[in-house]
């Protein structure tokens with residue numbers, strides 16, 4: 001699902017945007033960082049996003065990393081440049097085991113390169129496409145990572161604003177890493193409210209769309225985590241429909257159901273319902289969520305094997 005590009009009016013949902021802005025030459029086989037006197041050998045294409053292509057690269061010492069490559073020619077407006085600078089500035093400040101580690105940024109004549117930790121097991125979208133849905137112990141494991149990563153961001157006054165399965169990556173050891181700070185915002189103080197309408201339709205919190213004069217804050221990430229949790233348990237997003245306007249109507253009216261044919265525990269349902277609370281002030285914080293039965297009554301799996309990318313794993317606790 002494509003991102004909503006701000007600014008848009010809530011009354012008129014934005015059209016999905018095209019994702020192939022970067023048709024153009026690939027980066028050189030050897031990417032040179034002149035200032036740091038370093039080079040990276042370009043490997044396979046890992047994926048493409050709204051503005052960037054991501055390649056596996058290796059350093060002279062043989063370390064494998066990911067390089068997000070943004071063509072300078074695609075940064076046509078000052079606003080686009082500012083957005084990229086903001087993404088870099090915020091991501092650079094983050095350092096947590098559940099966040100894709102930013103390493104370095106540099107440019108050559110054609111591109112800007114963001115060098116990051118490589119997440120070799122793809123995104124949560126890829127895994128869910130194969131698995132359809134996950135078992136509750138697995139969901140507990142990934143949600144635990146997510147909650148700790150989001151807690152770290154919020155403590156650093158960062159709102160991610162685009163938490164979705166496509167921005168959740170899996171490292172070699174199957175630990176979850178949150179990435180893509182393209183829509184993130186840093187608050188000057190905790191009480192500041194943001195007013196820009198942005199996010200991805202299925203995951204967007206109701207106050208972003210409908211309480212535009214009051215603005216929004218950290219709670220939008222908690223809502224998105226509710227959408228993520230539901231999707232991992234049920235196999236499809238709670239407000240999913242073909243038409244974006246209908247998605248927004250369902251979000252406004254808080255219309256979603258737990259299908260009878262997918263058994264989920266009361267404890268899991270309780271967390272979904274709390275996170276998908278319409279009123280942002282009544283939504284739980286990360287610390288509160290971690291105290292729910294779903295997270296405390298059963299142990300969080302210590303490790304998930306890579307076989308879980310394809311089949312339901314047997315888990316050690």
Ligand code: ADP
Pocket residue numbers: 046047048049050051052053054066068100116117118119120122123166167169179180182
């Ligand atoms: P955009 O901000 O343009 O959407 P993303 O940061 O989402 O770009 O990256 C685009 C794609 O590249 C992702 O969907 C994913 O497939 C791949 N990718 C991004 N970062 C990494 C990473 N650190 N490790 C592995 N693959 C990545």
